[in-house]
Amino acid sequence: MPLIASRPSLISLVAALLIILVAPIPSLIHAGKPHLINFRSPNLFPEGLAYDSSAQHFIVGSIRQRTIHSVSDAGVVDTLISDPTLPDNVTVLGLAVDKLNNRLLACITAVDPLPQFHALAAYDLRTRQRVFLAPLPSDDEGPRPVANDVAVDFKGNAYVTNSAGNYIWKVNAQGEASIFSKSRAFTSQRVDPDFPYSFCGLNGVAYNSKGYLLVVQSNTGKMFKVDADDGTARLVLLPEDLNIADGVAIRSDGVVLVVSHKTLWFLKSQDSWGEGGIYDKIALDPEGFPTSVAVGGEDRVYVLRGHVLEGLRGNVEREEFSIGEVRSERESKEDGVWIFVLIGLGLAYFLFWRFQMRHLVGNLNKKTN
Numbered sequence: 001m002p003l004i005a006s007r008p009s010l011i012s013l014v015a016a017l018l019i020i021l022v023a024p025i026p027s028l029i030h031a032g033k034p035h036l037i038n039f040r041s042p043n044l045f046p047e048g049l050a051y052d053s054s055a056q057h058f059i060v061g062s063i064r065q066r067t068i069h070s071v072s073d074a075g076v077v078d079t080l081i082s083d084p085t086l087p088d089n090v091t092v093l094g095l096a097v098d099k100l101n102n103r104l105l106a107c108i109t110a111v112d113p114l115p116q117f118h119a120l121a122a123y124d125l126r127t128r129q130r131v132f133l134a135p136l137p138s139d140d141e142g143p144r145p146v147a148n149d150v151a152v153d154f155k156g157n158a159y160v161t162n163s164a165g166n167y168i169w170k171v172n173a174q175g176e177a178s179i180f181s182k183s184r185a186f187t188s189q190r191v192d193p194d195f196p197y198s199f200c201g202l203n204g205v206a207y208n209s210k211g212y213l214l215v216v217q218s219n220t221g222k223m224f225k226v227d228a229d230d231g232t233a234r235l236v237l238l239p240e241d242l243n244i245a246d247g248v249a250i251r252s253d254g255v256v257l258v259v260s261h262k263t264l265w266f267l268k269s270q271d272s273w274g275e276g277g278i279y280d281k282i283a284l285d286p287e288g289f290p291t292s293v294a295v296g297g298e299d300r301v302y303v304l305r306g307h308v309l310e311g312l313r314g315n316v317e318r319e320e321f322s323i324g325e326v327r328s329e330r331e332s333k334e335d336g337v338w339i340f341v342l343i344g345l346g347l348a349y350f351l352f353w354r355f356q357m358r359h360l361v362g363n364l365n366k367k368t369n
């Protein structure tokens with residue numbers, strides 16, 4: 001019975017070959033450094049970051065200038081929008097690309113002591129002309145609003161966070177604005193007044209294609225799931241607070257990325273964000289003061305280092321900023337395991353086939369002889 005007798009040696013052969021063949025794989029996976037885009041623009045101090053997948057470049061705002069710029073993979077900066085009709089010295093914060101209408105949406109805010117102004121601007125990405133400037137209605141009570149971040153759904157509706165008042169505006173594709181969600185959930189969490197950035201509530205917002213928003217709150221480190229139809233909101237249960245969470249983005253595989261000026265969290269959920277788990281947490285250098293995260297080409301994750309804190313200090317001048325890819329080590333390892341498994345299966349299949357062929361040929365030879 002040669003078939004049975006040769007089995008153990010076949011298995012040991014497969015094992016030996018596997019070890020020889022896949023040993024160099026891990027170094028292949030970790031080859032190539034994370035993509036770093038350094039770019040220069042005098043005193044830009046960008047806070048918001050978006051990726052325009054059709055133009056294949058990033059888009060950044062500015063806390064000091066009424067301009068919006070594109071940044072290429074190679075770090076070439078181009079002025080996309082310069083809008084001197086906006087009030088003096090306003091800040092361009094959160095940005096989003098409305099793919100349906102090929103528009104860029106930008107949160108415009110005048111920071112104290114400038115005269116109050118907060119609006120959502122929409123620009124046509126082809127003509128670079130402004131489509132609308134929608135002033136955002138404020139309720140009379142509450143602190144002076146700050147239009148901080150924006151997300152867009154598939155119908156062109158924009159959702160804008162008010163970090164001071166802890167509510168969300170909606171601006172439809174015609175530029176009509178209203179207060180959309182003022183859920184009690186947003187003020188249900190205790191805020192420590194001594195906490196840094198205690199003035200900053202709802203901040204980063206992202207739209208999930210299943211019809212809801214994920215919103216993070218800087219001064220509590222909480223995340224909320226907000227129904228994009230009726231504005232009802234629920235706290236997302238997380239194993240820890242995302243302290244000073246600023247920006248949020250959703251990758252095409254559903255992974256949610258949250259950034260603060262010193263941490264990037266990778267989160268996953270099994271139940272559409274009733275609760276979420278943190279499967280990786282990466283320390284960032286606070287010197288660049290990351291404020292935004294975006295998903296670029298090939299589903300890579302990038303954070304913006306706009307040195308915003310430095311820029312807010314006033315008289316400081318700076319020309320160099322960067323957009324840097326951040327990888328999850330754990331993900332790279334998981335990818336590595338999959339490559340091992342696939343190569344192993346392929347090899348085993350091949351050897352099994354050869355083994356059978358040999359017997360088939362052997363049997364045929366026996367018969368013909």
Ligand SMILES: *[C@@H]1O[C@H](CO)[C@@H](O)[C@H](O)[C@H]1NC(C)=O
Binds near residue numbers: 088089114
């Ligand atoms: C805007 O900034 C410039 C330069 O700092 C300053 O001279 C000007 O007075 C500011 N405008 C307003 C409305 O504060």
